[in-house]
Amino acid sequence: MSQREPSSIFASCCLFFVPMDGLSARATKLMKPRVLEMGGRVEDQLTVIFSGDLTQQEEDDNDVIDLEQDDERVMNPVVTHLIVARSVNSDSFLRYLGRHDISEAMIARLHVVTDGWVTDSIKKKQRLNEKDHQFPYHSVASSPALSRQATPTQSPPPPSPPLTPPDPPLPLALAASGGATVPRVPAVKMEASIPEVKMEVCSAHGGGGEEEEYHHTRPSMERNRRLAKMFKQLSSVYKAIATEPSQDFQRYRHYSRISEIVSTWPEPIESVQDLRPLRGCYGAKTDEKVNEFFRTGSSQRLAHLLSDERTKAFMEFQQIWHVGAAESNKLYRRGLRTLADVKRHPEYLSTDLQRRCLKYVEDFQKKMTRAEVEEAHQQVCSVAERLYPGELHIVLTGSYRRGDAQTKDIDFLITRHDDREVADEVNRIVDSLSHDGFMTDTLVLSPGCGFGAKSEHKSVTFYGVCRPRKGGPLRRIDMWMQHRSEYAFALLHCTGSAQFNITMRTHADKMGLQLTQHKLAKVIEATGSKQGARRSGQSRNLTHEGPPIPCETEEEIFTAMGLRYRPPPQRFHDRDFGAECHEAIAHRKLTWYWPDGGAVDSSGEPLAKRRKKDDIPRPPIVDQLLVRQQHQLQLKRERAMAAGNLKGAMMALKGA
DNA sequence: AAACAAACAAGA
DNA sequence: TCTTGT
């Protein structure tokens, strides 16, 4: 993996720093001297003029590439490594190549890695494996799961696209939906990648001018990214200090939303005017913060919060898993201020779990590549296959499934191929993996028996710690197992994003539905406000649910809620999602299909149109929905009446 | 001034 | 019930 002599760790490496996101400047100042010192070479020309004698052209030292001239330029043949800033968007990178007339094929034999590879190699004084620092620009998943390069010196061949469709489908039709033919499926599904690898949702310079330096006064995708980061930081701070559904908690929710919207904004935000049409999450305060950012490149409020002693302490404490705002408050009041303080006084923590998690703080900060996630998947699958040959369906979910290039944890969803109830499969798989040394700790494991309160079917939750690579960092790993009839809901749930789930469920609520990780059901009766429930000491309102609306696929869940399907890479609360939800409410008519019939058919019309392509006709139930306005007004009236507030009731009635 | 609030699981 | 996590 490495050469012994620090002075030769970059031997036979020739680096080219792709001048995007300010890498050029940083490279020249900081990295280049170290690389040279360590036996490497740095080129400042990506292409050379092709005139038969490449070695000579290489000396051609113009520092400006004149793209206007008609000379044929080819890839600089001595370059072995392209170094790309991690923050660069893959699309921007591909456009950059395009402008230099370089095809993906031409760099297939090169290492295309992030600047982290260089800095970490320098730091560790050894040449790290390029595979772990690949800059994933391909339009296909970056690495096959099992083939690890033994040596970093050979460039890997470009990965082939997965043959499987993006969504892990539930392999068998539901028994309840009638005698569909049962396709033969592989015993334990190894497939989990999606074809598109999404880079950081938003990044440097989308709208041309990639090589110009960033400035907060100039619109650019990089500016979007930094604005989103500012909101993300505000959200993190308020989450860290908010102890209850309070002002700060509302701020945390607000900044989470706006951060996700900005980070997925499809073009450079020209001015605040672009954001003003956002409804519900863009008011005066946010507007002022955006203005301030465009003026100064930062936020005083954020700067103040980040320098506040209490805030700093809370954020540090919460690097410990299962330490939140309340626990932080306790520690702070006992005079602790830093993580080191907590490590010196673990007795101030209130559970053994928290004390156990002290040792994970450093590793859990680290992100991992898709390759490592896929390796973990392989290991879990092979154990599952040995214990339950042919019985289980195991898919990767979470941000991996959404296509993120790097992830903080590994999320699995497991379901049985047949309709049997979930039993102790997860426990046994975990035990076996622990025996193998893969699984190293259990943080949470639901009891081996008993039913979830909110579901007909038992489900199992496991949060743990594993080490996918020998000698590598420990990683957070989550596994959920649910009954097959709930597969689509569980998949939607654990694919997220969190903010997307919240928006989906809020939308369901407005449609008079309730969406959970187990089911989608119509709400027949709701009493009082959520705040009212809290005041009167209930954790939530009493609701009566109608029959669950069965969905075999995620697509059907979207359809049932009047929304267009979104593949996992688009599962975030973005600019258009709010508008689409509103549109769905305006339509106010949905068709739901129950597996068994007895349906009323009031309008009759959408019967054939909404049919899915499967052969089994399912009688439709056509339902006029209680839409948001009606629903909310109804609640308002009830509340007003209950409070004996005649005026309020009249107002509400007038609104109707 | 008051309402707004994802929904759930686990564990102490 | 409170707290934390997904």
Place this chain on the structure above:
DNA sequence: GTTT
């Protein structure tokens, strides 16, 4: 935090 925003909205009514």
